[in-house]
Amino acid sequence: MNKIMIVEDSEDIRGLLQNYLEKYGYQTVVAADFTAVLDVFLREKPDVVLLDINLPAYDGYYWCRQIRQHSTSPIIFISARSGEMDQVMAIENGGDDYIEKPFSYDIVLAKIKSQIRRAYGEYAAKQGEKVVEYAGVQLFVERFELRFQDEKSELSKKESKLLEVLLERGEKVTSRDRLMEKTWDTDIFIDDNTLNVYITRLRKKLRELNAPVSIEAVRGEGYQLRAQS
Amino acid sequence: MKLFLRSHAVLILLFLLQGLFVFFYYWFAGLHSFSHLFYILGVQLLILAGYLAYRWYKDRGVYHWLSSGQEGTDIPYLGSSVFCSELYEKQMELIRLQHQKLHETEAKLDARVTYMNQWVHQVKTPLSVINLIIQEEDEPVFEQIKKEVRQIEFGLETLLYSSRLDLFERDFKIEAVSLSELLQSVIQSYKRFFIQYRVYPKMNVCDDHQIYTDAKWLKFAIGQVVTNAVKYSAGKSDRLELNVFCDEDRTVLEVKDYGVGIPSQDIKRVFDPYYTGENGRRFQESTGIGLHLVKEITDKLNHTVDISSSPGEGTSVRFSFLTKM
Numbered sequence: 001m002n003k004i005m006i007v008e009d010s011e012d013i014r015g016l017l018q019n020y021l022e023k024y025g026y027q028t029v030v031a032a033d034f035t036a037v038l039d040v041f042l043r044e045k046p047d048v049v050l051l052d053i054n055l056p057a058y059d060g061y062y063w064c065r066q067i068r069q070h071s072t073s074p075i076i077f078i079s080a081r082s083g084e085m086d087q088v089m090a091i092e093n094g095g096d097d098y099i100e101k102p103f104s105y106d107i108v109l110a111k112i113k114s115q116i117r118r119a120y121g122e123y124a125a126k127q128g129e130k131v132v133e134y135a136g137v138q139l140f141v142e143r144f145e146l147r148f149q150d151e152k153s154e155l156s157k158k159e160s161k162l163l164e165v166l167l168e169r170g171e172k173v174t175s176r177d178r179l180m181e182k183t184w185d186t187d188i189f190i191d192d193n194t195l196n197v198y199i200t201r202l203r204k205k206l207r208e209l210n211a212p213v214s215i216e217a218v219r220g221e222g223y224q225l226r227a228q229s
Numbered sequence: 230m231k232l233f234l235r236s237h238a239v240l241i242l243l244f245l246l247q248g249l250f251v252f253f254y255y256w257f258a259g260l261h262s263f264s265h266l267f268y269i270l271g272v273q274l275l276i277l278a279g280y281l282a283y284r285w286y287k288d289r290g291v292y293h294w295l296s297s298g299q300e301g302t303d304i305p306y307l308g309s310s311v312f313c314s315e316l317y318e319k320q321m322e323l324i325r326l327q328h329q330k331l332h333e334t335e336a337k338l339d340a341r342v343t344y345m346n347q348w349v350h351q352v353k354t355p356l357s358v359i360n361l362i363i364q365e366e367d368e369p370v371f372e373q374i375k376k377e378v379r380q381i382e383f384g385l386e387t388l389l390y391s392s393r394l395d396l397f398e399r400d401f402k403i404e405a406v407s408l409s410e411l412l413q414s415v416i417q418s419y420k421r422f423f424i425q426y427r428v429y430p431k432m433n434v435c436d437d438h439q440i441y442t443d444a445k446w447l448k449f450a451i452g453q454v455v456t457n458a459v460k461y462s463a464g465k466s467d468r469l470e471l472n473v474f475c476d477e478d479r480t481v482l483e484v485k486d487y488g489v490g491i492p493s494q495d496i497k498r499v500f501d502p503y504y505t506g507e508n509g510r511r512f513q514e515s516t517g518i519g520l521h522l523v524k525e526i527t528d529k530l531n532h533t534v535d536i537s538s539s540p541g542e543g544t545s546v547r548f549s550f551l552t553k554m
Contacts, residue, residue, distance in 0.1 A: 012358040020361075054350070080353035082389070084445070102357035102382065105364055175367035177424050184420045191429055191467070222367060 002116055003027040005046035007037055007063065008078065009055050017050065020105050026112070037063045042070060047120065048112050051095070053079040053086065061093040068094035074115035078103065134167040135227035137211045148211040155205065158183050158190065163202055166215060166225055175222035199223065233285055233292045244277045288313060338395055345392040349385050356381060376425060380514070383456065390449050391522055397529050401443040408480060408550075409434045411444060412471050415451050422456060426463040428486075430455070434473045438480045440550040442530055450526045450534075453519040454484045454546045461508060461544070462488035475552075482548040490540040499536060500524040 004026045008014045018028045031040045035057045041049065049067065053060035064075055077090040080101040087098045097111050130141040138147045144160040146153045155163065165182050166174055176195060183190050190198065203215050212228045234241075248270050255266055285292075290308035304320050307313040359378055363371045393400055409432070416423075416430050423429060458469050466487035474481045491499060495506035502521040509515035520536075527534040527548065538544035 010354050010358065013354065013361065016358065016361040080350040080357075101353045102360045105361065169365075169367075172365075173367050175372060177372065177421075178367055180424045181421055184417075184424070189420070189423075189429065192427065221369060 001025060001027050002048065002112075003029060003044065003046040004112060005029045005031065005041060005044060005049045007031045007034075007049065007055070007060070008052040009034065010052075017108065020108075021112075024109060034058070038066045038070075041067050045071075047073060048115055049073060049075045050108070050112075051075055051077050053077060053081060053090065061089060064090075064093045064095055072119075074119045076108075076111055076115060078108075132164050132167040134170050134225060135211075135213050137167065137206070137209070137213050139163055139167055146205060146209065148209040151209045153205050153209055159198060159202055159205070162198055166202075166223060170225050173218050173221050173224045178222070230285075230292070232296045233289070237281060237284070241277065241281075244273060248273050291316060342392050342396055345388065349389050352381075352385060356385075375421075379421060379425070386449070387453070387516075387518060387522070390446075391518060394522065394525060394529075397446075397526075401446060401530075403441055403443055403530075405439045406442050406444045406447070408438050408440050408473055408482065411448060412451070412473075412482075415448055415455060416471075418448075419452060419455055419459075422459055423469075426459050428459045428462045428467050428469050430469045430471055432471045432473075435475045438473065438475050438552065440480050440552060442532065442550060446526050446530060447532075450523045451482070451484070451548070453523050457519060458484055458486035458488065458544065458546075460512065460514070461490075462486045465489060466543070478552055480550045480552050482550070483545050484548075485543065485545040487543040490542055490544055491536070491538040492540050496536065496538055500534075 004021055006014055006017055006021075006028060007030075008017070014030055018030060021028050029040065029044045029046055031037045033040070034055050037055075037058075051060045051064060055063070060077060060079070064077075067073070067075060074096045075094065076097045076099060077095045078099045078101065079086065079090070082100055090098050096115055099107055099111060132139045132141060136148060139145070139155075139160065140147070141160065141164050144155045144157060146155055146160075146163065161183050162179055165179060176192070179195060180190055199215060199217075206213055206215070214226050214228060215223050216226050218224055251269055251273070252266050255269070260266065287308055287310040290306065291313055294305055294307060304317065304324070307317045356378060359374070363374055363378075412432055412434070416432070455469070455471075462469060468487055470483070470485040472483040472485060474483070489508065492507050495504075495508070498504045499506065499520050500523070501517075503517040504521075505515045505517040509517060523534060531551065533549045534546065535549075536544065536546045
């Protein structure tokens, strides 16, 4: 299990990030004393550090330089500063990546994964094949493959992406907006009508697998999955 | 030299009058000897010439300076006479005062921009928190909140850029930029907006054309135009076209929507600051600052922007870029 250290002075953001990352199977450590960030780092030896720039006492750049004297672990800056200069400074002070506030969980997770992959290589990458599961239905995200018991079905990239979101959210209502946003790729995107078509296709594929899952439309809100017993 | 003579014209005239007076006085007093009379006149003129020559020699710096075109705020050394050095001192004093005022104003402006930036960053943190809290929720209430949060984010961004605009000269970098890549990143960053209003962008690019611009500022300017287009298309049309035409030495980007259009009486003034017009009143959420910023930015970047619209049919905004430096 990878350990992530969060250095962020906003308690809310710290808590939310901690919850989210733990949900995705990371161990988290927070530094609450901003005069002793290095001590916490040396004691806990995290795999990745999320570091805010504006901190009480010393700023993030300072701590980054301090950490760099002892370790080469990936350090990802998180900051509200949006200037080019700040990003340059972050990288020049030893940071590996930069996330601008306001950010989304997806970005944080993706960047953490990529840093872990890069820094710790195969070992982490192998672990990383993402499988989403709901009521026994498995989706192998990287292979666009849907499985239920021994049956397999190939999906298109867009279908896989849609189903990934739906399976992840399960019974929670998933809005059409979210589905459209997740499948949006530069100027190739799914509009309202195409989304209907895709959902119909996904329902058909689930039926063909005899999967005990149905995609239900929620009027005016979106879709939700329902497990049939 | 001309100026010098002109400013001493009265003196010369006075001397001539005096000369004539003396001449006629002696003439009527009974001195009919021309040689004497011309001698007196000649001495007087000599004295005048001597005086003028002396003045010219001493003050020529001032006259040169006064009659030359003004380049910059520097004052050349004016000369050593009392008049010249006093004038010089006075001017220097004036310039010093002006500089001081200018510096004070600049410092104030700087402080203002810094304050604005800090303020925006301060607000971004609670916004991030709200975002994180509601990110996973899809119920209509949360969709509504997300929409409002987005609105705040747009507002903050506009604020940030408009305050930076005053210090534009220190904050831009012209380089060759691929227009189609830039457009793609604009589309990417406004995708939630497109989805929210159900307006879908379509890109028609001739080739991958390089333009010389500052990517950050141009992205912001195009973003402003795109958000306008989306806002005024919502519910009426679901199309938004981003067309790129290439001429020999110009590349033109057209942002074309099929929305409500702009009334003809408003179209001339849409680039004026704080002008909102009829659409502004009808649709709210309009500050009249967006298009003004677009105009300012394109001017500073040496691009042109113009707008045409027919009410009820749509609007097209055209940016024109020089393809060569």
